[in-house]
Amino acid sequence: MSFSRLVSRWQGLALSLIGVTATVWLGFAGQLGLYIHPRYYVFTLVMAAIAVVLIVGAFAVVPTEGDDDAHDHAPGGHEHAHDHAAGGHDLHPAAVARSGRSPRTRRLRMLTGTAASLAVVAAAVTALLVVPPTTLTSSTVAQRSINNASATLPGEGSASAASAGDDTSSYTVKNWSLLMRQGVGLDYFDGRAATVTGFVTPDADDPDNVFFVARFVVTCCAVDAQPVGVAVYRPGWQSSYPTDSWVSVDGTFGADPSVLSTANIVLQPDAITGIAQPSDPYVY
Amino acid sequence: MLVLLGIRYLTPASVTEWMTDPARDFVTLSISVIIESLPFVFLGIVLSSLVQVWLPEGFLLRRLPRNPALRRFTISLLGVLLPVCECGNVPLARGLIMSGLTVADSMTFLFAAPIINPITIVTTYQAFGWNDGILVSRIIGGLLIANLVGFIFSRHPSPEKLLTTGFQEACAIDEAAPRNRRVRRTFLQFSRETSAMMPALFIGAGIAGFIQVAVSRNVLVALGSNPLWSVLALMTLAFVVAICSNVDAFFILSFGSTFLPGGIVAFLVFGPMIDVKMLALLRTTFTAKTLVQVSILIAMCAATLGLAVNYVF
Numbered sequence: 375m376s377f378s379r380l381v382s383r384w385q386g387l388a389l390s391l392i393g394v395t396a397t398v399w400l401g402f403a404g405q406l407g408l409y410i411h412p413r414y415y416v417f418t419l420v421m422a423a424i425a426v427v428l429i430v431g432a433f434a435v436v437p438t439e440g441d442d443d444a445h446d447h448a449p450g451g452h453e454h455a456h457d458h459a460a461g462g463h464d465l466h467p468a469a470v471a472r473s474g475r476s477p478r479t480r481r482l483r484m485l486t487g488t489a490a491s492l493a494v495v496a497a498a499v500t501a502l503l504v505v506p507p508t509t510l511t512s513s514t515v516a517q518r519s520i521n522n523a524s525a526t527l528p529g530e531g532s533a534s535a536a537s538a539g540d541d542t543s544s545y546t547v548k549n550w551s552l553l554m555r556q557g558v559g560l561d562y563f564d565g566r567a568a569t570v571t572g573f574v575t576p577d578a579d580d581p582d583n584v585f586f587v588a589r590f591v592v593t594c595c596a597v598d599a600q601p602v603g604v605a606v607y608r609p610g611w612q613s614s615y616p617t618d619s620w621v622s623v624d625g626t627f628g629a630d631p632s633v634l635s636t637a638n639i640v641l642q643p644d645a646i647t648g649i650a651q652p653s654d655p656y657v658y
Numbered sequence: 659m660l661v662l663l664g665i666r667y668l669t670p671a672s673v674t675e676w677m678t679d680p681a682r683d684f685v686t687l688s689i690s691v692i693i694e695s696l697p698f699v700f701l702g703i704v705l706s707s708l709v710q711v712w713l714p715e716g717f718l719l720r721r722l723p724r725n726p727a728l729r730r731f732t733i734s735l736l737g738v739l740l741p742v743c744e745c746g747n748v749p750l751a752r753g754l755i756m757s758g759l760t761v762a763d764s765m766t767f768l769f770a771a772p773i774i775n776p777i778t779i780v781t782t783y784q785a786f787g788w789n790d791g792i793l794v795s796r797i798i799g800g801l802l803i804a805n806l807v808g809f810i811f812s813r814h815p816s817p818e819k820l821l822t823t824g825f826q827e828a829c830a831i832d833e834a835a836p837r838n839r840r841v842r843r844t845f846l847q848f849s850r851e852t853s854a855m856m857p858a859l860f861i862g863a864g865i866a867g868f869i870q871v872a873v874s875r876n877v878l879v880a881l882g883s884n885p886l887w888s889v890l891a892l893m894t895l896a897f898v899v900a901i902c903s904n905v906d907a908f909f910i911l912s913f914g915s916t917f918l919p920g921g922i923v924a925f926l927v928f929g930p931m932i933d934v935k936m937l938a939l940l941r942t943t944f945t946a947k948t949l950v951q952v953s954i955l956i957a958m959c960a961a962t963l964g965l966a967v968n969y970v971f
Contacts, residue, residue: 386852386854394696395659396693399666417697431845513678514687517871595693597694597899598899
């Protein structure tokens with residue numbers, strides 16, 4: 375069997391194995407939440423377990439597949455008629471006849487296909503097994519606009535409007551952000567104490583004086599992550615708190631002293647503490 | 659598997675310190691698409707094996723009406739029985755073609771099933787209720803478009819030319835395979851389908867991740883309140899984000915307060931049928947020419963539906 379056919383035959387199972395291994399490892403390491411919503415954990419791990427059985431079975435059966443196909447039931451008895459579900463390296467005699475390409479062109483195409491297959495496998499190993507799992511960064515915050523004015527968040531429709539007597543001691547960045555987006559004004563926020571936890575990301579309009587304590591809200595997977603945040607007024611914050619580092623901020627809400635920032639309400643910090651990234655960095 | 663786990667375990671966390679933030683996010687987003695889609699693709703392959711290997715030969719086909727239009731309509735409703743989103747429907751549709759369903763009929767199933775599947779209907783209802791006719795427009799619009807695609811491609815003089823050579827060969831092999839030794843055939847089928855689907859899924863996820871990092875969403879979102887542009891912008895968004903049809907209603911709801919209903923309907927109808935990841939997966943089965951034709955046809959239909967909702971209703 376040529377190397378090209380070997381690659382073509384095993385590529386799907388290899389990629390499946392890489393994907394399943396990464397999934398199982400993330401599941402056991404408690405890091406699946408970096409990529410998908412917790413409601414999918416069970417389904418994802420059950421399907422990974424089923425896939426492991428199928429992959430093991432396929433590894434046992436596939437090596438003998440060529441013999442069966444060649445001698446038992448391949449149409450016309452082509453030796454390698456089995457080899458091309460992938461549609462990649464096309465050396466099937468019928469296909470060759472149809473394509474009308476010269477042997478040299480075919481060989482070149484086959485080599486290119488093999489190289490591409492190996493590149494995909496190498497990229498998959500690198501992305502899924504070498505690169506450490508990580509959250510999205512402030513780069514994506516810039517792409518998606520923090521507290522996007524037109525955005526609604528899951529659960530927003532049922533969130534009750536704030537009233538003066540609400541217990542806000544357990545409010546997260548998402549809760550505060552929702553209240554602001556619902557149009558609750560300074561008269562409610564002014565002087566109200568809060569403790570919020572999130573990663574640091576600069577205010578696009580006044581990056582020297584204002585930063586956001588931000589979290590990503592995830593509906594399904596990281597692809598739909600939407601950044602929300604509470605603005606914190608702290609001139610010169612960059613020297614103490616790098617962008618994307620995690621902090622816990624204690625403070626009191628008040629009017630935004632910044633003339634450049636578009637945030638109307640900011641947290642005036644009493645204490646900012648650097649913390650480790652939590653095990654569940656996204657909110658739902 | 660132990661070797662792969664060893665790679666994961668032994669790689670130091672500092673290995674990616676040189677990467678820029680956009681590069682890290684590209685990897686994170688691509689992995690997210692893969693981890694989210696992988697179980698659905700496996701489920702699709704398992705269901706495909708069920709149809710091809712475990713159900714009696716012709717079990718499905720014998721029960722379908724003979725009248726072509728009625729048959730396609732019945733097929734377009736099959737998705738109600740299968741809680742599989744679009745990624746899983748591709749291997750299933752391949753399995754149906756291998757089992758003898760015509761290419762056009764399989765297309766009808768392929769494009770209707772992700773919209774008509776019960777989870778999609780429930781999540782769309784949870785997200786929008788009966789508001790603005792979004793749920794009804796999505797279901798009826800999806801069924802109409804899928805049946806129209808099926809009708810148009812059923813007129814093709816040689817339907818096999820719509821398929822890639824590789825897939826035609828896979829069909830020929832399956833046709834010649836003995837009907838016994840089911841467990842063995844299930845494993846072989848899994849091997850063949852993963853050979854086709856996995857490279858497409860991984861490449862599609864990479865493209866989707868790259869586009870997410872490269873294209874700012876703000877521009878698309880800013881266009882959401884214009885009757886015409888909301889439809890086109892949200893269709894573009896659907897193509898770019900390549901999100902699973904089971905949850906796309908929640909996703910678009912998270913942008914939805916100022917989007918017009920027509921844009922949302924166009925998003926919810928176009929996205930499950932055509933997006934960047936789906937095109938990569940569909941390319942395993944259909945020729946590039948076919949996919950261009952199908953994409954244009956579906957885009958025009960979805961845009962018409964969205965504009966009708968915005969301007970007429």
